[in-house]
Amino acid sequence: MSESATSSNQPNGRPTHDICVVKDGHLYRFVAVEPGDDARLLDLAIEHAQDPGSAIDWFDAAMIAHELGRRLTSHLHQHDFSPHGGP
Numbered sequence: 001m002s003e004s005a006t007s008s009n010q011p012n013g014r015p016t017h018d019i020c021v022v023k024d025g026h027l028y029r030f031v032a033v034e035p036g037d038d039a040r041l042l043d044l045a046i047e048h049a050q051d052p053g054s055a056i057d058w059f060d061a062a063m064i065a066h067e068l069g070r071r072l073t074s075h076l077h078q079h080d081f082s083p084h085g086g087p
Helices: 037-050 058-078
Strands: 002-009 015-023 026-032
Touching: 015 037, 015 058, 026 037, 037 058
Parallel strands: none
Antiparallel strands: 002 015, 015 026
16 A cells, blocks of 8 residues: 655645555545545545445555644644644
């Protein structure tokens, strides 16, 4: 399994945030387009992990959750929303 996270823009200029899982020669791309899509993306990863017919397993779902958490932490630090930040 290989995972990567990318950011790109839609044709309308809005950013997308992708988490890609490459497993057994197949690419699974989880895309967050709108603010708040991260929760939907995590729910989708969990649905795949629960499905016995899906190649995405609980380890993959955990890695996706980890990447989402890493992104959130990075975003919070960029905007100084840390617990000790502020005026």
